[in-house]
Amino acid sequence: MLAIDFVNTLTSEEDRLPQWLAEQGLPWSEAVVELRAQVREAVLTARDGAEPDLVPLNAALRGAPAYEVLSWSGGVVVSRERAGDESARALAVLAGAAADLLASPAVRKVKTCEGPGCVLLFVPAHPRRRWCDPATCGNRVRVARYYQRHKD
Ligand SMILES: [Zn+2]
Incomplete structure (x- = not known):
């Protein structure tokens, strides 16, 4: 678009x-x-x-x-x-x-990426999509969560 x-x-x-x-x-x-x-x-x-x-x-x-x-x-x-x-x-x-x-x-479907610090807009093909690009922002969030869980 x-x-x-x-x-x-x-x-x-x-x-x-x-x-x-x-x-x-x-x-x-x-x-x-x-x-x-x-x-x-x-x-x-x-x-x-x-x-x-x-x-x-x-x-x-x-x-x-x-x-x-x-x-x-x-x-x-x-x-x-x-x-x-x-x-x-x-x-x-x-x-x-x-x-x-x-x-x-x-x-009405435009979303702002939920990736930390990311400002990109996107129109999700899937209504539950939360990241501009699951391979970059989505992956960054998953990696951060993984380290958070395995810190101790
Ligand atoms: Zn993003």
Whole structure:
């Protein structure tokens, strides 16, 4: 999920945003860093059933409105493009991804990882899942418990 991947570029250990944006073909800007915090806040607020602050997301969407383009490739093909400069388009694409999540029932299922110090969000495939990644955070918790039990 693009919106979750976007928010998760900020971990407790590092900020992977520049690298992640490059992988998406999107330019880095201060505004993208700000948008990430706004998306995280909005997702967590909507997850809890409250009204998130949608003003910054709407501003990002308005900055590069989407329009459809017809082209010919042995038949008519419809594609969607966005107006505006490169950085406005990046903000609109990321706000659009957030919009898809916020308007979907999946937003109520978003969880914050219970791993110690972990801030990552995830949408569990299984409702009882507690960790962003059972192989890393889940395992860390199990190992810590094991040592706690076998200390004496
Ligand atoms: Zn985690």
